[in-house]
Amino acid sequence: MAVRPPPTARCDRCGRPIDEVQVALPCPDCAGPVGISFDSETRPNARRGARVDGLWRYGAALPLRDPNDVVSLGEGDTPVVRLPRWGAAHGMRNVFAKLEYIAPTGSFKDRGTTLVVSRAREIGARELIEDSSGNAGASVAAYAARAGIPAIIFVPAGAPAAKIAQIAATGADVVRVEGPREAVRDAAIEAARSRNAYYVGHNGNPYFEAGTQTFGFEVARWHFGHVMMPVGGGSLFVGGWRGLQRAAAPRAILPRFHLAQPTGCAPIVAAWRRGMGRPVPIERHPTIAGGAEIEHPARGVEILRILTASHGGAVDIHDDAIVAARHELATLEGIDVEPTSALAVAGVIALLRDAVIRSEDRVLIVLTGSGLKVPA
Numbered sequence: 409m410a411v412r413p414p415p416t417a418r419c420d421r422c423g424r425p426i427d428e429v430q431v432a433l434p435c436p437d438c439a440g441p442v443g444i445s446f447d448s449e450t451r452p453n454a455r456r457g458a459r460v461d462g463l464w465r466y467g468a469a470l471p472l473r474d475p476n477d478v479v480s481l482g483e484g485d486t487p488v489v490r491l492p493r494w495g496a497a498h499g500m501r502n503v504f505a506k507l508e509y510i511a512p513t514g515s516f517k518d519r520g521t522t523l524v525v526s527r528a529r530e531i532g533a534r535e536l537i538e539d540s541s542g543n544a545g546a547s548v549a550a551y552a553a554r555a556g557i558p559a560i561i562f563v564p565a566g567a568p569a570a571k572i573a574q575i576a577a578t579g580a581d582v583v584r585v586e587g588p589r590e591a592v593r594d595a596a597i598e599a600a601r602s603r604n605a606y607y608v609g610h611n612g613n614p615y616f617e618a619g620t621q622t623f624g625f626e627v628a629r630w631h632f633g634h635v636m637m638p639v640g641g642g643s644l645f646v647g648g649w650r651g652l653q654r655a656a657a658p659r660a661i662l663p664r665f666h667l668a669q670p671t672g673c674a675p676i677v678a679a680w681r682r683g684m685g686r687p688v689p690i691e692r693h694p695t696i697a698g699g700a701e702i703e704h705p706a707r708g709v710e711i712l713r714i715l716t717a718s719h720g721g722a723v724d725i726h727d728d729a730i731v732a733a734r735h736e737l738a739t740l741e742g743i744d745v746e747p748t749s750a751l752a753v754a755g756v757i758a759l760l761r762d763a764v765i766r767s768e769d770r771v772l773i774v775l776t777g778s779g780l781k782v783p784a
């Protein structure tokens with residue numbers, strides 16, 4: 409990975425150049441999504457034998473000018489394991505899990521954060537601001553410490569104590585905000601504007617998405633028929649799909665991309681059932697799957713487009729089914745995940761019941777966050 413010309417950020421819709429400290433916000437002129445253009449490999453290729461571990465083996469396909477700016481904790485290259493006992497309990501022979509929680513801070517968020525913080529360091533950001541229900545906050549706090557950049561993390565007042573403790577442990581300031589998840593985001597954006605800080609905004613940040621594409625690079629060689637994951641903001645869903653498209657051989661058959669949301673907050677599922685192209689307003693109810701509790705997902709249109717393109721399915725899961733799925737996976741396979749991740753486990757059961765997934769199909773369940781985050 410050599411020094412290259414710097415990436416440039418522009419509105420995907422109207423072409424307006426965007427200041428990089430605001431790259432996670434919609435275009436100020438037309439509210440379109442911000443994209444980055446960069447001289448990178450279109451077909452990602454892991455450098456075997458390179459002197460780096462994890463996802464930076466794909467560095468030539470990632471948008472960073474200078475490899476010396478990489479801020480890494482060894483993220484990526486998560487294991488794929490077979491689930492024989494859980495599969496047998498549900499009549500499935502070819503079900504696997506990708507253990508995305510085996511990551512420096514215990515969730516898949518580290519894939520995106522390593523890109524965002526590396527690029528923030530490259531442009532000389534003096535302070536990082538993020539809003540998060542927990543996992544992205546813990547991830548940004550850790551990578552900010554690693555980079556030597558101060559961070560302020562805005563969290564919902566009711567976020568799990570273990571997650572808040574994890575954020576504070578690496579020295580970030582934690583600001584608790586009352587009210588809905590959107591209020592937390594608004595407070596973070598306002599603070600970033602007034603302090604001229606770098607707003608991480610992982611769900612809308614194109615660098616974060618570039619990092620989550622490495623999930624797709626890793627999955628491409630496995631030839632799964634189905635991929636199921638929990639979706640809140642959908643950063644892994646969108647980035648993972650784009651990464652798969654980049655990494656797959658020409659004319660390869662890509663897996664169907666399915667998603668699960670908690671019944672208490674399922675704007676994508678509601679839109680999908682009604683055949684709508686954008687998320688619909690919902691009445692939100694409390695759920696234990698806090699990581700997926702996003703009422704107005706900024707990438708909703710892209711998520712619905714991917715569901716259509718990949719012939720995927722979207723299901724909502726009640727909290728009691730989430731708890732049952734977590735318990736069953738833990739007791740049958742020794743894998744304990746947080747409730748938001750157990751959504752995907754319950755989601756496969758639901759699609760099996762609906763005959764969208766058949767018992768002989770090759771299925772990948774994406775386990776995004778560790779059970780240590782939310783003790784059972």
Ligand SMILES: [Zn+2]
Nearest residue numbers: 419422435438
């Ligand atoms: Zn625009």
